[in-house]
Structures are given as C-alpha cells and as structure tokens.
Amino acid sequence: MARGLSLRPATPGDRPALWRIHSRSVEALCEGAYSPREIQTWVELLRPEGYLRPEQPRTVLVAERGRHLVGFGQLDAFLGELEALYVVPEEAGCGVGSVLLASLEELAWRAGARGMSLDASLNAERFYQARGYVRLHAARRILTSEVQLACVRMRKQRPVPPLRLGERRGDSFTSPRPEP
C-alpha cells in the first residue's frame, strides 16, 4: 500500500468530506478534458447528502493519510460497477487511486462479480487502461438536458485465480466423483 495511506469504509459523518474531495477533484483534475461549463454543471449537481444514501446501499471506501481524507471510491458490488473514484488534487499521481481501485476490485471479486465495469472520465481512461480495463465504447453521462459528459465505457474481467500444484482447470467441477 502507498506509504502512510490507510483505507476504511466511509461513514455518514464523512459526507461533507466526500463532497469536498469530489468537487475539488473534478475542478482540478478533469479540467483539461471538459469545458468550463461542463465542469461547473458537474460540480453544482454534487451534494453532501448525495453520498451513502440509505436507500442506495453501496460500498464506499475512503483513503486517509494521517487524519486527512485524500480520496474515495464507490462500488456497486452486486453489479460489479465502479461508480466513483476521486482523489484530491494535491495527491494525484501518488498512488491513492491505484490503492483504492485494487481494494474495491478485491471486494467486487469476493462478492462474486465476474467483472468490473465503469464509465471513465476522458482524463482517467489511461489510468484504467494501465490497470487492465479495456475500452468497450464511447458513452455519455447525462447531467442536465443541455449538458452531457463524454466518457468511455470500460470493463475488466475478474482475473482467473492461479492453479494449485497438480490441479487442472475445471477439475473441481468436471471430475467425476470416485466410485464408493
């Protein structure tokens, strides 16, 4: 894990911090990929109460460095959908996003997801590609009737676990039971 970084599940008390991280990350890190109007609309739609909504159960992990929250990621583990991954601008490129992503993937695999899908912001496509995600097609995230964000639909298959010594792929499912 990146030095000095720890992860934990988000709690309702984190809502204001999640909102601040999300807004600052979009404003500073998505700037080159989207127009000022798109960024402004995106940020204006964010609300502290929009995170950890009780009627919408999600896995949300926060990354802390010391006592500071420096990033978060949100996963629908049931669908295998990564819904958010945001890092504060001053920590970009320091490994926070990679650590969060790896942990959320692990949780998705453990929940039985066969793959992880996401709509990548244009600025983040290379980040996901370098971590095993493949581009499926161009997509759009509708913000308002007038503003839609171009993004990229991507997917990563769950890695096949390594075979143990003497085991053949499919053995556990296809071998006939020994006769009594």
Ligand SMILES: CC(C)(COP(=O)(O)OP(=O)(O)OC[C@H]1O[C@@H](n2cnc3c(N)ncnc32)[C@H](O)[C@@H]1OP(=O)(O)O)[C@@H](O)C(=O)NCCC(=O)NCCS
């Ligand atoms: C994309 C993002 C989550 C990556 O997190 P991170 O902590 O900066 O990433 P890491 O330090 O673990 O890895 C750095 C990698 O991200 C890439 N990267 C993407 N945007 C970057 C940025 N603004 N600054 C530095 N690196 C960036 C680097 O090219 C590097 O790739 P490499 O390791 O394959 O060479 C983060 O930059 C971010 O929050 N971006 C804005 C929000 C966003 O677009 N989120 C994705 C929504 S789908």
